Amino acid sequence: MSATTEKPAKSSSGGETVKVIVQALVLALVVRTLLFQPFNIPSGSMENTLLIGDYLFVSKYSYGYSRFSLPFSPPLFSGRIWGKEPTRGDIVVFKLPRDESTDYIKRVIGLPGDRIQMKGGVLYINDVAVPKEYVDTVDDDGVQAKRYKETLPNGVTYHVLDREEGGAEDDTKVFEVPAGNYFMMGDNRDNSTDSRVPPQANGVGYVPFENLEGKATIIFFSFNEEQKHVPTQLEAVPTNHVWEIWKWPDKVRWDRIFKIL
Numbered sequence: 403m404s405a406t407t408e409k410p411a412k413s414s415s416g417g418e419t420v421k422v423i424v425q426a427l428v429l430a431l432v433v434r435t436l437l438f439q440p441f442n443i444p445s446g447s448m449e450n451t452l453l454i455g456d457y458l459f460v461s462k463y464s465y466g467y468s469r470f471s472l473p474f475s476p477p478l479f480s481g482r483i484w485g486k487e488p489t490r491g492d493i494v495v496f497k498l499p500r501d502e503s504t505d506y507i508k509r510v511i512g513l514p515g516d517r518i519q520m521k522g523g524v525l526y527i528n529d530v531a532v533p534k535e536y537v538d539t540v541d542d543d544g545v546q547a548k549r550y551k552e553t554l555p556n557g558v559t560y561h562v563l564d565r566e567e568g569g570a571e572d573d574t575k576v577f578e579v580p581a582g583n584y585f586m587m588g589d590n591r592d593n594s595t596d597s598r599v600p601p602q603a604n605g606v607g608y609v610p611f612e613n614l615e616g617k618a619t620i621i622f623f624s625f626n627e628e629q630k631h632v633p634t635q636l637e638a639v640p641t642n643h644v645w646e647i648w649k650w651p652d653k654v655r656w657d658r659i660f661k662i663l
Contacts, residue, residue, distance in 0.1 A: 436462055436463060436467070436471075437461075437462055437463060438459045438460065438461060438462060438619075439459070439460050439462055439495075439615070439616065440457060440458070440459055440460075440622070441457070441458055441459075441460055441495060441505070441507070441618075442455075442456070442457050443455065443456040443457075443458070443507070446542065446543060446590055446593055447507075447508070447588035447589075447590050447593055447594035447595065447596070448493070448507060448508070448509070448588050448589050448590060448594070449542060449563060449589065449590045449593070450540065450542075450549070450561060450563060450589070450590075451493070451509075451560060451561065451589045451663070452493075452507070452589075452618075452621075452663075453624065453655070453658070454627045455624055455625040455626055455627040455655075456621050456623075456624045456658065457621065457622055457623040457624065457625070458618050458619070458620060458621045458622065458663065459618075459619055459620050459622055460495045460615065460616035460617065460618050460619065461616050461617045461618075461619045462615065462616040463484075463616075464486065464488075464492075464616055464617035464619075465482070465485060465486050465487070465488055465494075465611075465614050465616065465617065466482040466483055466484040466485035466486055467482060467483045467484065468480075468481065468482045468483075468611075468612045468613070468614070469612075470496075470497045470502070470612065470613060470614075470615050471615060471616075475497065475502060475503075480612065481612060482611060482612060485611065487513075487611070488510045488584065488614065488617065489510070489556065489558075490510055490511065490512075490513055490554050490555070490556050490558065491509060491510060491511075491554050491556065491558030491560065492509070492510045492617050493507065493508070493509050493510075493617065493618040493663050494507065494508065494509070494510055494584075494586070494614055494615075494616070494617055494618070495507045495614075495615045495616055495617075495618060496508075496586070496609050496613045496614045496615055497613045497615065498606065498613075499601060499606070499607055499608070499609060499610065499613060500601040500604075500606075500607070502613070505615065506586075506606065507618060508586035508587055508588050508594070508596050508597075508606070509560070509586065509587055509588070509589060510584055510585075510586060511525070511527070511554075511585050511586065511587045511597075512527065512577065512579040512584060512585025512597070513579065513584065513585075514579055514580065514581045514582060514583060514584070515578075515579060515581065516528055516578075516579045516585065517529060517576050517577070517578055517579075518576070518577040518579065518585045518597075519574055519575065519576045519577065520571060520572055520573060520574045520598065521573055521574075522572060522573065523564055523567065523568075523569070523572040523591070525552065525587075527554070527555060530555070532552050532553065532554060532555075533552065533553045534550045534551070534552050534562075535550060535551045535553075536548060536549075536550055537549045537550060537551055537561060540563070542563055542565055542590070542593070545565050547563040547564060547565040547590075547592075548563070548564045549561050549562070549563055549564075550562050550563075550564060560589060561589065562589045562590070562591050563589065563590045563591060563592070563593070564591055564592060565590070565591075565592040565593060566592045569591070569592040570592075571591070571592070571598040571599070572591075572592075574598050577597065577598075577608075579608060580608055582610060582611050583608035583609060583610050583611065584597075584608065584609045584611070584614075585597045585608060585609075586606060586609055597609065618663045619662070619663055620660060620661065620662055620663060621658050621659065621660070621661040621663065622659065622660065623654075623659060624654065624655035624658035624659060625649075625653050625654060625655070626652075626653045626654070626655055
């Protein structure tokens with residue numbers, strides 16, 4: 403009798419590595435598209451709720467899915483799948499209506515059918531003033547800004563900054579929010595390009611429901627930037643600060659990590 407010797411399988415470590423990488427990329431794409439997407443805050447329009455250098459996760463499923471939920475926003479369908487309307491006061495990431503390649507983040511102030519107006523720096527919703535209580539005065543990039551607490555009709559509270567009395571957008575016309583659209587405002591009221599500014603003036607205008615990408619949920623990292631960025635749009639890809647571990651002791655804002663929004 404002769405014994406046969408099985409030949410050892412040839413190493414396929416290279417193919418397995420490629421397979422693992424592809425699987426990881428597919429998983430990351432699924433998570434980014436359907437569950438959570440990270441963003442980095444590059445401007446002060448939402449201070450001091452969100453600071454320059456904050457890194458946050460945006461829940462992609464909170465309002466359902468539109469073509470803007472997908473990478474590069476391919477026009478595969480219109481409207482929303484499993485759509486759920488945002489709540490007044492939500493902090494939302496959306497595609498800028500006049501430039502659908504740009505991400506913005508603001509707070510939902512006006513719902514479809516609402517009447518929104520600013521008078522003397524006071525927010526009015528459906529002709530009723532939103533309560534505004536003075537809290538303190540803070541430094542905002544070298545400017546002494548008054549900080550107030552606003553309370554929306556549904557009970558949501560947050561802080562806003564007032565850098566300048568009688569600012570450009572402290573007195574506005576009445577905005578009647580169209581059906582299927584939302585009115586967005588930044589918490590740093592004198593340093594925010596938002597729905598108070600029309601698209602024709604390089605502003606935001608009304609934001610269609612379809613343009614909403616998700617709800618800001620939690621800050622997972624915060625790095626005190628050395629200087630402010632010029633852009634106002636969000637950065638979807640984190641900068642190198644997350645990996646600059648040697649700078650963490652002096653630059654990381656430890657008290658902001660895992661802060662719920």
